[in-house]
Structure formats: C-alpha cells, structure tokens
Amino acid sequence: MKRRKFLGTTAPLLASPFLWTGRAAFSFPSSKDLIIGHHSHRYKVDTKWGDLDPKKHPIKDAHEMVQSKDGALYLLTNHTQNNVLVYDTAGRLINSWGKEYPGAHGLTISEEGGTEYLYLTDYERHEVIKTTLEGRVVMTLPCPLDSEQYESPEAYKPTETAIAPNGDIYVADGYGEQWIIHYDAKGRLKNIFGGREHFKNAHGICLDQRQVGAPKLLISAREQNKLKTFSLDGEFLEETHIPGAFICRPVIRGEEVYLATLVSKMPMDSQSGFICILDKNNQVISVPGGSDPLQKGDVSRLQQTLRVFQHPHDVCVDRDENLYVAQWNSGQTYPIKLIRI
Amino acid sequence: MFFLCWIIGLCFACQSKRATESSPFLQAEEVALSNPMASFSNPFFQQKTSIPLSFALKDVDLAYMLRTKEKTQTGIYESPLVLEEDFVLKVVAQHTDYKNSDTLKIEGLRVDNKKSFQILQILPAADKKYSEGGKDNLQDRKKASAYVSAKGWLGFNGQNVQVDLKLDQALSDFTCILSCFVNQNAWIFAPESILVLGSADGENFVELGAIEHNDHSRQPMQFYFPKIHSHLKNCKYLRFQIQALRQLPEWHAGAGNTAWLFLDEILIE
Structure with a gap:
C-alpha cells in the first residue's frame, strides 16, 4: 500500500464531530507544507521519496538505513526478495541484493582500512553477518556459545552492532538474552556484559565519540525508555530516561542523537511513534511528529501530536542533515524523507 | 446568493488543489491529529470520577459528546468533566490546519452500586x-x-x-x-x-x-x-x-x- 493512500484510508470518520461543534464544517484549511519538529530541528516531509514498484522491490518491515561515503543510502528489510535496497539521495534505486536474511534487523556501516563494510544482524538466523557494500559475505559471527551465557543458538537474537575505531565489534542481543557481546575485529570473543540486570530490550547500540578522546557506547533499553551509556570495557556509566518513548537505536550526527521512537505510552494505541532528537547533553530538543519537549520543560509529557509516522524504527541522517525514517509494520511502506529547513 | 457561495467555494477548492499539486511535500491538511489524551486509566470508579483531557499542540479544540442514562451533552472541553454515573465519552481533536483526530471513546462504569x-x-x-x-x-x-x-x-x-x-x-x-x-x-x-x-x-x-x-x-x-x-x-x-x-x-x-x-x-x- 502506498503511504499516501494509507494516510487517506486511515483518516478519521469526521462527520459526527462536525455536528458537535460546527467548527470544522465552516473552516477552509489552506494548503501548506507540513512542518514537523521544533526549534533548531524542523523538517518538511517527503512521503514519496524512495517509492518503488512493490512487485519488483517489495518491503516487509523497513528496519534500518545507513549512508556510505559516496552518498548512497542502504535500506535493510526482512523481505527476502531483496534484503537490501540501495538508493541515491533523490530516492532512485541504484542496486538491490540479499535473499538470505529472513530476520534482517540491524544495519551498521563501518570504514575499515579505506573500505566500507556493512554489519547485518539477523535474529532468525541468530547471526551477525559482515558484508561488502555489494553484499559479499566476508565474516559471520554465530551465537557466542563460548561465552557460556547461551544454552542454544536459538536464544541469541541480535538486533544491532557498533564498531569501535580499532575494529572491535559490539553486538546487542536485544531480542534475546540482552547481552552486549564484545569481539575483536577478527570476531574473537573479548567480553560479554549487560544482560537482563541492565536491559529490557537492548535494541540498539552505537559508538559515542562526541567527547574527544573518551569513546563510549550508547545503548537503548527500549522497553525501559532509557538510553544507557557504557564504557568500551562494559562498565555502566549513566543513563538518560525519555519517559514514554520506546526508542530504537541511537544514531549520532555531530553533537545530536537521533532516535526513532517506535511507539509511545500516549496516546494508548500502537501507532503513536515519533522521532526524538537529543542535544550534546542528551536532552530532548526536538520531537518531529510529537509534542514540543521544551514547551514546559517537562520531558515526561512527550507524546505524538500528528499522525505522520506509524512505527518509526530507524533514522538515517545524511550529509545535509536530512532524515530518512525506516518504519516497522507500516503497511510495507518505503522510507519517509524529512528535509531539514 | 447560492451562486456567490458556489464561486467562493470553488476559489477555495482551486487554491487548495494548486498548492497541493505544486509542492512535493506532505501537506498539513493531509495529516490527522493524534488522539486526544485523557488522564483516565481506570474505567471503574466509586461514586465520582473526574476526566481531564489534553492535547500537546496549540490551538487544538477538543470537541466532546458525553452520554449518560439521563442525558447527552456536547461541547468544547474547557475543564475536567466530573461524572457520578456510568458514561460514554467521545472526544475528537480539531485544528484548522489538520484533519480531525480519530474519535477517542472512553467508557466509565460506577461499580459501587452494582450487584454482588x-x-x-x-x-x-x-x-x-x-x-x-x-x-x-x-x-x-x-x-x-x-x-x-x-x-x-x-x-x-x-x-x-x-x-x-x-x-x-x-x-x-x-x-x-x-x-x-x-x-x-x-x-x-x-x-x-x-x-x-x-x-x-x-x-x-x-x-x-x-x-x-x-x-x-x-x-x-x-x-x-x-x-x-x-x-x-x-x-x-x-x-x-x-x-x-x-x-x-x-x-x-x-x-x-x-x-x-x-x-x-x-x-x-
């Protein structure tokens, strides 16, 4: 289903409220571009970006997106006709590949020795797969049974990876046992930390290098509505609570952290997601699709205000600081592009 | 008079359509408001309950229809509604720039007068x-x-x-x-x-x-x-x-x- 059609068909039944008040019946809404977000981070919305023929290039869930150095955008879906769709920034399809990742979920890009690689997590295969940008597999990391924290590979359901400057690999087992598994660049197990003591749904992980000389890990605990900071050695440092926001993976661009928020606790329905943008101090400064976080200085009031998104699952930030929002369970729609204004 | 109204209506319609066609971006009028918020987590109450409604966007009206055994009441929300009997409350958020929200339906049941x-x-x-x-x-x-x-x-x-x-x-x-x-x-x-x-x-x-x-x-x-x-x-x-x-x-x-x-x-x- 096309997004535009979806927005149309899910429009509310309006007749009776007209009768209650008469207000809407006699107003003439003027057409104007929708602008979402607040303060320094506001956006126009392009819902047609990246639309393709769903028969040729279908999407199931659009899980995550990354951008390579040459500007190409890589979208990961769990549709095994084409697990990876490669776009240019104008939304034209450049390439597609991948038929063997039924649980494709996490997508991270990393430059290693001048070459860029992709790290895919597949929670149905219970593996992390490292590929070239063209999809050639160069390394597979199975369930870390030697960590002695898993009774069987099926208990391992990785959702995300983060790559340190030295090539070390961190894997978040967000749908499994909630461990963060630390490997060296060759895939040798170095450490395992986190677990259920720290996480409910350790969904996303990224490297935080905003403080020069002190890289850290930012890890989302989605069910807890928290962003947790760990040292690269696995020591818990601090956490940021974003009440009501079921945040997916953190994405850092410049000083800001971008978080797709799958759903929120308010309103009490499933299509209540939005985007959260945090400043360098991890304070929420803009909520595209949601309420103004600074209006009353009360982050506990974050809530969806406009039905732009269904289940935002990831945000990719391009060089011009435009956003691409991949959505889970959204009627098999392609990403939404937010153009920064 | 009818003709004049028709011309005015046509002007609004044409203006709206031109703007939609000329912009590649999503238009505000195509987007619906989210559901209103009701601080009302427990539909069972004893004797009396109060229902505060809210919406975290400026210039939004919350139009409601409240039905009890005795009466049906409609209006624009201004202050918490106080109920002392079973009720059904329907609320819609309205804003001139956006589509109306879905109808939020809240049902409350007074339980202290029910049979054992x-x-x-x-x-x-x-x-x-x-x-x-x-x-x-x-x-x-x-x-x-x-x-x-x-x-x-x-x-x-x-x-x-x-x-x-x-x-x-x-x-x-x-x-x-x-x-x-x-x-x-x-x-x-x-x-x-x-x-x-x-x-x-x-x-x-x-x-x-x-x-x-x-x-x-x-x-x-x-x-x-x-x-x-x-x-x-x-x-x-x-x-x-x-x-x-x-x-x-x-x-x-x-x-x-x-x-x-x-x-x-x-x-x-």
Missing part, C-alpha cells in the same frame, strides 16, 4: 500465564491495567469460555456487563459472541440475550464492555458462554495463530 454474586465455575481454567488472582478477578470490581502481564486478567488462548455465577439476591430487569481487553498487537481480540443464560434454580436456563462481534479489523488498544439487558424475572443464576476468536485474522502479523481472549470483570446492574 459468587463465581461458581469458569470452564476451561485460564491459561497459567494469565490467571493470577483466579476467579476472584471477575468479581473484585478492580479494573486490570492495560499491561497484559499485570495481574487481574484471566487469559484464554483460542478457547471458548463458560462462566457460571450465583447472584446474592434474585433480580428482575437487569444488565450484564462483561469487561474485555482488545490489544491486537499482543494477539488479544474481542470475543466473537457472548450468550447470556439465566435461571431461577441453577438447572433450567433460558436465553437472556446475545451479542455478536464480527468486526476484527484493525482497532486501537481498548477496553471493551459488551452489555446485555434482561427482562427475566426472579433470576438467581447466570451463565455466560463466550465464544473466542479462534485464529488471528489474515491482516495480522501472526495470522493463523490462535487469538487470546482476556476477561477481567463481570458487573451486574
């Missing part, structure tokens, strides 16, 4: 995962929360359910209210049908009424209170025969799997 009874049996027993509290859940006059793991619910997986109860005193002309949960993302659906039987002696039952619920299309998470009214005289025993939805519908991500039925209360008025 004893649960005789529940067949089959609830699933072990969702049975904490046992049969008392259905008569404790406490609303279970919207978290499925919370105690207070009785959960049944793909099974029809029968509940038998004995009223503390015989009744005539009464209403049976069942409290169900709908959370389709968690595979919990409303029952397909509810049949209520009544008896004076606990052996010879007659049908009091039934409700069919065949609409299992996408719906927001909600509490569902089907009601069946009876004119039976001198009724002492009640039997609820609840038919569950057996399989998740085709549109659902878990299509083909068995659906869950969640119950937390029976009220007799």
